[in-house]
Amino acid sequence: MKHIYILLLAILTSALGFAQIPAGYYDHATGTGYTLKTQLKRIINDIDDPEINNTIEEEHNQQTYNSLDPFNATYERDFYYEVNGDNTILDMYSENPNGNDPYNYSPVSDECGNFNSEGDCYNKEHVIPQSVFNSQLPMYSDAHHLIPTDGRVNGFRSNFPFGRVDDNQLVNQSGISNPTQNGSKLGNNLNSGYSAGYSATVFEPIDEFKGDIARIYFYFVTRYEDQISSWDAYPMFDGSSDKAIADPFLSILITWHQNDPVSQKEIDRNNNIYYNHQNNRNPFVDNPQYVDLIWNTTPDTEAPSDPINLVASNPTDTTVDLDWTASTDNVGVTSYDIYIDGSFVFNTGSVSNNTIATGLSADTLYCFTIKARDAAGNESNFSNQSCEVTTDNGNTNLNCINETFENIPAASSQYSDFSWVGSDGFTFNATDARTDQTLDGRAITIRNGTLQYTDNFSDLIETVTVTTQRVFSGDSGTFDLVVNGNIVGTIPYNDTPTTTTINVDINPFNTLNINNNSNPSNRVRFDNLSWTCGILSATEFKDQNINIFPNPIKSLLNINLKSDVETNVEIYDVLGKRVYTKMINTSKALNLQALKNGIYILKISQENSSITKRLVKN
Template identity: 55%
Template sequence: MKYFYTFLCIGFFVLTGSAQVPSNYYDSANGLSGYALKSQLKRIINDNTDGLSPEFIHNDQGDNLDGLYGTSDLDLYYENDGTILDIYSENPSGPDPYNYFFPADECAGNFNSEGDCYNKEHIIPKSTYNEASPMVDDGHTVIPTDGRVNGLRSNLPFGVVDDNQLISQNGISNPTLNGSKAGGNLNSGYSAGYTGTVFEPLDEFKGDVARMYFYFVTRYEDQVSNWSSFPMFDGSSDKVLEDPFLTILLTWHTSDPVSQKEIDRNNVVFNYQNNRNPFVDNPNYVALIWSGAIDDEDPDPVNDLIASNPTDNSIELDWTEPSDNVGVTSYDIYIDGALSVNTTFTQFTVTGLVADTNYCFTIKAKDAAGNESDFSDQACETTTNNGSGTTECAAEDFQNMPANDSQYTARSWVGTNGAWNATRARTDQTISGSRAIAIDYRGSSAGSLVSPTIAGGIGSLTVTTQRVFAGTNGSLDVLVNGTTVGTIAYSDTSQNVTLENINLEGSIQVTILDNDSGSARVALDNLSWTCYSNLSLDDAALSSISIYPNPVKGDVLYVAANKDLEFEIYSILGQKVSRGIVVNGKLNVSNLKKGIYIIKLIVDNQSKSYRLIRQ
């Protein structure tokens, strides 16, 4: 992979210095590479006397991992509250959905639901090796996790779940409460090549899982060829991992580097069973051993980019996925030569544009290894100039939602205009045969639907509603940027509802909430709103204003005006990135990265917007 060796070599010096590796522990592996290095690491960490100096023997502790978990797996990194750090329930960015204390909350007898208790998760399923020792109680690959999520994972291999192929099990939501999930493997991009059911942990812990696998196939190199019935293993004793899973684990290892949690756990397990995980101590060993599987090939360039369907504020881009030896995972979109946005789709609507302006687009394809293609051919289009409230700024048909699921839970997906979020929502309902998000608006903790933030303002909003199942008819509140602007009705029959004359400028986020006028589960579909720009303003006060240079290469943008005025600067996706007062005709733009922006100049409650290019 490009940049792979540099990154991992840096990791070697940093991580080895902070981990408690015994002196000379890895000396006998120095200078080796490929499977010879893997075999030598096996000698260092196994339970045989191999004539090494010093010699550390892996001591099998028997089925006594409880003596380890009280030290090795406490949360000292996120909440820092001394509860069990369970990779299947930890929420790295907020409160955990539930917590366990060691040893009181270990499963004993029957359990039914997520959050009941924790038990032992064998990252490599114990059925693979017939529950034999020392594999079954190896502290490097057996960790405490929620019992019910452990049951959802069962003996599944690890992979990248296609959200349209989620599996269902009684007693648990999928995705789980922290976002781990099980379903059909996404047979494209870096996870291409396998079509069976897999389990996917959070991004935060994918590298942890990968390094557990690299440890396991090294430590048990002399036995693993007997375990080829497990889909991740290829029946060999050297490479061991089937190509699709090797690519997945290599990608996870690279994208989620070794954490302090892993370093500390490695030290604790070493004190417990007298061997270490070499791939936590020295992450560069992964590249040195499996370098033949590393992707260093650039994708082909996109050759059919089309820009079309312009509105006053947006232009649609379409293209087909180009060839790559592993698979393309995302695309960088450049507007007039400046990198503006990255997307995983082969269709993207660029919003927040200025009316009656020509834009030219190019694209670079990227794979999971960081390789990127040459630029595509340029595609250009000019935005229209149709005036206030006549163009569509946002449109969501809910076709990209996660797979049909009857559970009410949090849902996230990327639509045409960006990332949507819903709470207490299910995805298996339709309105007139079209997929619709269904939200439980009953009770005091009713659900919600939240749009991405989109530039261009809002004129009027339209949505299709229908009450599903039992309940009473009513209406829902529509909020724009947190302020209620009106209501939309729902009943047991499908109806298209339009909320007129909202008429707000700038970047817009729409939220739909319950107002207690009824009590129902409501399906929503075909949500859209028109753009808005206040063309009724008297432009006389703004007619003499201009900005220069544009593009701006230095740190100062000059504004020609006869008085001081306010400014607001938005990214091409509509996020406000700067605001303030233009004093003496100068505006400092040193805080802006290279790219395309919209700058709004405001004087006497009137405004004028320009496209600004920062080079």
């Protein structure tokens, strides 16, 4: 899940978006294993193709160590956990994600300096100790592994490797109690389970930031793979250029990477380093799957089992319900791909064994199949096919989404990312949000994030309506309403409930986001989000463009076209099996003598429009 934080409007003039990976940045990352690792090293360091430019290397806008001071003061701020934390430094060694921090630091004024105890000041921590690479550039000033941390805890961690501390063997150092005030700790490595193979002293951050540390290490050994073998011995490194990370630390880091997925903090930090500092990226934040592709020697290649018992039911003018028996997988199914007439339409984005196909045309036959997917991208074969004809009740102005936010996750006052299936069965995401506020019943509260509708949709969206109210302190402001990537209106808010309706009229409609809070520190409740939509259809041709007779038929079906338009004729039996298809562009008499007597469904399509009719063969 991705969202946008406006840190300082005067500074972020590049309008950072969700992932903000520059177009083509990873085009040359096509290999696997250590070949992929070397390709990523070339991308990070901007090494041109040797076949074109004779391997010219340019360090991306190399910065000085002290240049991190203004970067930290501007971008390493707590927009993620504290209600009013955007004026404090986010320190992974002291942050408490689930409550009040033990202490906070103001940018610049609280930078070390001298310290006597934990909570005195912050400084810059080399996640990979600078003694490993003898304080050489560009490693010494590489922002991707330099983070602001409490000065005393930084010293407590010292040059020790990261690992999994045995709580029965904690270490106190220079009068610092253990664990630290947010739970980070120093002690002997737990020599069992995924951390087996090492028993000396290690430093363990809290769970919230273990994945961050892991992805920093994967970046570092990738960018500096051609130098790492010449550095001083370090327990986390094996002295090689390819694998680079020693066992059991590779097991520890991969486990942390898997258990603590990429966070919005990491995404924003990656963007800020790229756009506002040294112009290169951590590929393992942008593409977490690279870790598995490079270091996992036994990748998952087993496809999920085929979904079975697919049933299409409960048609409306624009929707059909789909239910099936869930697939199984050796690791786990992650989602399902939905197909109509053999063409991919949308992915469910969840492991639920039901969904709703939306954006359909009235009085039309739709034949569905599905495939299961797992996290490694393996896909099953197709399920059985199930067909259904949408109704034709004349609903041309449908209130197709009416989200009440009653299904949002359990009440939480912590700002985080949330995903839920809404009141009408559609999926929503919210970022930098909390779930403990009410407006007209439960409401989602957004600070400097996004409210995003993520399910597939392809109808005409006509109007959008939503109720807002600012809570706590602050002033009036606006959010942007973004449809298909374009701003179509603004949603105002103030300290009283305000209901806004915006005319959109976009066809087809694919994505909807509410983002870009004009004052990122304001917290705004959203409730009763709805939009109306019309049925997606092209020129109506039931009477004007086509004439069909007779019906019932004995052998010949006459189709008279009033213009030379390419027309697809399909006939389905009552079980949804297609038994006849023909493409015509002039009037035709189709010989259907081979069809058995009975009831069929006739579907005729021109361009983006189609009609279905009941056809009887005597």
